[in-house]
Amino acid sequence: MLVLExxxxxxxxxxxxxxxxxxxxxxxxxxxxxxxxxxxxxxxxAYLATAALGRTGSFLIAAVFALVAxxxxxxxxxVVALRTLYERDHLDQVLxxxxxxxxxxxxxxxxxxxxALFTTVPRALSGFVELLPGLRYxxxxxxxxxxxxxxxxxxxxxxxxxxxxxxxxxxxxxxxxLAALGVNVRLLYTVVxxxxxxxxxxxxxxxxxxxTVLPGMGEEILIQVFVVIxxxxxxxxxxxxxxAVVVGMVDTLGRAFxxxxxxxxxxxxxxxxxxxxxASMLIYILMAAVLYFRPQGLFPAARx
Amino acid sequence: MAEPLxxxxxxxxxxxxxxxxxxxxxxxVEGETLAIIGPNGAGKTTLIGQLAGSVRPDAGTIxxxxxxxTALSDSARSHRGLARSFxxxxxxxxxxxxxxxxxxxxxxxxxxxxFWRPARGEAALREPARAALVRVGLGExxxxxxxxxxxxxxxxxxxxMALATRPRLLLLDEPVAxxxxxxxxxxxxxxxxxxxSHTLVxxxxxxxxxxxxxxxxxxxxxxxxIASGAPEAIRLDPEVRRAYLGEEVTQR
Amino acid sequence: MRSRAQAWxxxxxxxxLALVPVxxxxxxxxxxxDLFRRMMIFAIAAVSLDLILGFGxxxxxxxxxxxxxxxxxxxxxxxxxxxxxxxxWTLAMALAGLAALVIGxxxxxxxxxSFIMITLAFAQMLYYLGISIxxxxxxxxxxxxxxxxxxxxxxxxxxxxxxxxxGLLVVxxxxxxxxxxxxxxxVISAARSNEPRMRAIGFATFRYKLAAFVIxxxxxxxxxxxxxxxxxxxxxxxxxxxxxxxxxxxxILGGMGTLFGPVLGAIVFLLLEDLLSAWTVHWQVVLGPxxxxxxxxxxxxxxxxxxxxTHRG
Numbered sequence: 001m002l003v004l005e006x007x008x009x010x011x012x013x014x015x016x017x018x019x020x021x022x023x024x025x026x027x028x029x030x031x032x033x034x035x036x037x038x039x040x041x042x043x044x045x046a047y048l049a050t051a052a053l054g055r056t057g058s059f060l061i062a063a064v065f066a067l068v069a070x071x072x073x074x075x076x077x078x079v080v081a082l083r084t085l086y087e088r089d090h091l092d093q094v095l096x097x098x099x100x101x102x103x104x105x106x107x108x109x110x111x112x113x114x115x116a117l118f119t120t121v122p123r124a125l126s127g128f129v130e131l132l133p134g135l136r137y138x139x140x141x142x143x144x145x146x147x148x149x150x151x152x153x154x155x156x157x158x159x160x161x162x163x164x165x166x167x168x169x170x171x172x173x174x175x176x177x178l179a180a181l182g183v184n185v186r187l188l189y190t191v192v193x194x195x196x197x198x199x200x201x202x203x204x205x206x207x208x209x210x211x212t213v214l215p216g217m218g219e220e221i222l223i224q225v226f227v228v229i230x231x232x233x234x235x236x237x238x239x240x241x242x243x244a245v246v247v248g249m250v251d252t253l254g255r256a257f258x259x260x261x262x263x264x265x266x267x268x269x270x271x272x273x274x275x276x277x278x279a280s281m282l283i284y285i286l287m288a289a290v291l292y293f294r295p296q297g298l299f300p301a302a303r304x
Numbered sequence: 305m306a307e308p309l310x311x312x313x314x315x316x317x318x319x320x321x322x323x324x325x326x327x328x329x330x331x332x333v334e335g336e337t338l339a340i341i342g343p344n345g346a347g348k349t350t351l352i353g354q355l356a357g358s359v360r361p362d363a364g365t366i367x368x369x370x371x372x373x374t375a376l377s378d379s380a381r382s383h384r385g386l387a388r389s390f391x392x393x394x395x396x397x398x399x400x401x402x403x404x405x406x407x408x409x410x411x412x413x414x415x416x417x418x419f420w421r422p423a424r425g426e427a428a429l430r431e432p433a434r435a436a437l438v439r440v441g442l443g444e445x446x447x448x449x450x451x452x453x454x455x456x457x458x459x460x461x462x463x464x465m466a467l468a469t470r471p472r473l474l475l476l477d478e479p480v481a482x483x484x485x486x487x488x489x490x491x492x493x494x495x496x497x498x499x500x501s502h503t504l505v506x507x508x509x510x511x512x513x514x515x516x517x518x519x520x521x522x523x524x525x526x527x528x529x530i531a532s533g534a535p536e537a538i539r540l541d542p543e544v545r546r547a548y549l550g551e552e553v554t555q556r
Numbered sequence: 557m558r559s560r561a562q563a564w565x566x567x568x569x570x571x572x573l574a575l576v577p578v579x580x581x582x583x584x585x586x587x588x589x590d591l592f593r594r595m596m597i598f599a600i601a602a603v604s605l606d607l608i609l610g611f612g613x614x615x616x617x618x619x620x621x622x623x624x625x626x627x628x629x630x631x632x633x634x635x636x637x638x639x640x641x642x643x644x645w646t647l648a649m650a651l652a653g654l655a656a657l658v659i660g661x662x663x664x665x666x667x668x669x670s671f672i673m674i675t676l677a678f679a680q681m682l683y684y685l686g687i688s689i690x691x692x693x694x695x696x697x698x699x700x701x702x703x704x705x706x707x708x709x710x711x712x713x714x715x716x717x718x719x720x721x722x723g724l725l726v727v728x729x730x731x732x733x734x735x736x737x738x739x740x741x742x743v744i745s746a747a748r749s750n751e752p753r754m755r756a757i758g759f760a761t762f763r764y765k766l767a768a769f770v771i772x773x774x775x776x777x778x779x780x781x782x783x784x785x786x787x788x789x790x791x792x793x794x795x796x797x798x799x800x801x802x803x804x805x806x807x808i809l810g811g812m813g814t815l816f817g818p819v820l821g822a823i824v825f826l827l828l829e830d831l832l833s834a835w836t837v838h839w840q841v842v843l844g845p846x847x848x849x850x851x852x853x854x855x856x857x858x859x860x861x862x863x864x865x866t867h868r869g
């Protein structure tokens with residue numbers, strides 16, 4: 001039972017990673033932009049949702065507000081700072097978005113301080129659901145899984161069956177051709193970026209009640225998102241989903257079971273250090289292993 | 305009968321849904337000049353890439369100099385005597401012409417894990433580099449930054465770099481691409497001079513150049529060699545006319 | 557290939573650095589001794605990153621990890637009673653170099669965005685490793701009871717330590733200068749300029765890039781050993797990815813690919829940090845946008861503004 005519950009936790013973490021990874025990989029695949037500040041949008045979403053919840057008492061209102069506000073902030077950043085970066089090389093993009101991270105982390109600390117903020121799960125979802133006889137799982141986390149899978153389904157439909165999706169796929173393989181055909185590439189970029197920002201914000205909003213809300217939370221998850229994208233293949237949404245679930249599972253199960261597993265062989269005190277240490281390294285070792293056999297990731301998107 | 309210098313069997317390469325190389329067999333005898341022609345999109349550059357080692361084939365074998373080199377990297381093949389020039393000029397724009405060629409010499413002068421002696425001062429690198437530049441006719445332009453050379457001179461520089469690696473076989477991807485009439489003629493003259501001492505495989509669109517230089521021609525269409533043989537035979541081959549020269553016929 | 561102007565600028569610069577302790581003693585401001593020593597230590601780190609970033613074109617976003625390894629290589633032996641500087645600092649460079657070898661061997665199989673993300677990920681992995689080992693202070697870090705012992709050279713004396721660091725910086729720059737112009741350096745920068753061409757003429761570029769990566773890592777380890785001696789303290793935060801970002805900023809600010817520029821970059825960055833943090837504890841909210849502006853509009857760095865500064869290395 002414990003294993004099943006941890007598997008579900010792994011899936012839930014994976015779904016969060018997917019929300020972030022999908023946006024990041026889309027932006028990279030279409031606009032060739034490395035956006036380190038993607039995590040900042042996640043963080044801003046979490047902070048705004050927490051603050052709004054404190055003011056209004058309604059999770060739903062807070063969530064909607066946070067989503068809209070973060071999306072607006074994201075678009076503002078795109079227009080003001082990121083547009084000029086599309087043409088620049090990756091190093092410039094890394095440095096500039098690093099600057100943005102410093103700004104956002106500090107801005108958030110100015111407004112809300114450096115201490116962690118606490119917010120609670122909405123009352124309606126604070127109970128448990130009985131998924132199987134004897135298996136009770138927190139309702140909130142179950143909802144996160146459902147939301148994540150719904151987003152994955154929605155993305156699939158949009159990318160494969162709509163005109164926007166077609167433009168996205170075309171843009172990913174041949175940017176200049178798209179512009180030559182008269183497509184408003186600038187608008188397309190803004191829309192795609194907005195999409196990504198909304199997903200990051202959604203992740204942040206849902207993360208608030210179960211993860212710690214503090215400055216720098218975006219980068220913690222961002223680096224794990226990088227691992228997801230490297231494993232899954234840059235530019236591939238399918239890769240992002242597979243990579244996210246795999247990473248989520250490996251990390252969660254590792255953290256839950258490695259220490260007790262080592263305890264029997266190394267003794268409890270050694271396992272106390274070695275367990276968490278090894279668990280925290282697991283996903284990176286996994287990444288290294290995948291890279292060894294397939295440097296382009298599991299589902300590399302064909303680039304034109 | 306001696307083994308051909310370069311021998312390709314069953315080469316295949318696909319990129320997603322696109323089949324670039326669809327079972328190519330080729331033989332190149334030492335000392336001959338083979339021209340590969342074909343319509344746009346036939347997969348000529350991909351073929352050169354696989355021969356040079358920068359593109360890994362999905363299937364097939366490549367033998368060079370009596371050994372199987374299919375699994376060898378491009379840098380390893382360079383050391384076996386295979387040199388390559390690029391369709392889109394690929395040089396070091398910030399370095400002088402002499403530095404460009406000296407690099408090619410350096411690549412074949414032992415290893416470069418030397419951390420102390422300035423490379424610029426090494427006569428063992430400069431002298432052969434200068435000689436290669438003179439050979440292609442760029443002797444006067446040795447100290448000019450490569451990026452400021454004229455287009456034709458840059459293509460000549462590519463040849464000089466290839467020569468500096470003392471190759472047995474030169475793979476030339478459209479050597480006269482983008483050149484005017486006079487520059488082309490100069491390049492053809494240079495390549496004619498090289499024919500005696502080197503084996504050449506060149507990909508070309510310019511049929512004048514092809515007929516001026518080639519001992520044999522292979523025609524590549526949709527990744528497959530549909531005909532190969534002496535230039536006159538190719539000129540008259542009906543399938544070739546239809547697939548390639550036929551385009552010009554219908555345009556009239 | 558030094559121009560006279562560049563030689564002059566460098567001489568004046570290093571003379572100034574050499575006179576800082578004198579000035580500090582005369583004005584009774586030992587703080588400046590500390591500050592400039594810290595700047596020089598980060599200058600060493602920045603110069604090592606410049607080798608792979610500026611000359612080699614490898615955007616490694618995990619350089620702070622090597623500083624961290626170097627720092628631990630001093631602190632942990634000291635914790636167990638091994639205080640010989642020779643042992644500690646050699647270990648620092650060896651372990652950091654080894655880590656660079658392993659990380660580089662995996663990361664250099666990729667390029668572009670993947671490379672950036674992977675180097676960042678591996679560095680963060682080491683950070684998490686540092687946090688989770690309780691025996692070595694975990695989150696809180698470790699104190700260094702005594703600075704590295706080098707026989708008669710007493711690093712506990714701030715002046716002696718200062719000149720040791722200055723000496724190391726000058727030696728490393730001189731060695732770096734030779735390396736850049738030797739065959740190895742030529743290969744590294746040509747590979748940045750046009751790697752397919754390099755491979756076509758016969759260079760197995762991977763091994764050279766990996767070697768540069770290891771050298772940069774080892775020197776980073778030395779910087780880490782110096783850093784922990786400087787602060788007499790060590791925390792896993794030395795390896796945090798934002799530190800990697802800081803070092804990268806120093807390189808860009810000073811002038812990427814100039815070898816000497818990053819020294820200036822380190823000095824300016826830390827001065828700026830010092831000034832801004834005196835003004836407000838939230839100085840990063842200013843530094844962030846400042847950095848964005850530098851990247852967008854002042855990309856070539858400060859070194860180019862100095863006489864003789866347009867000379868590369």
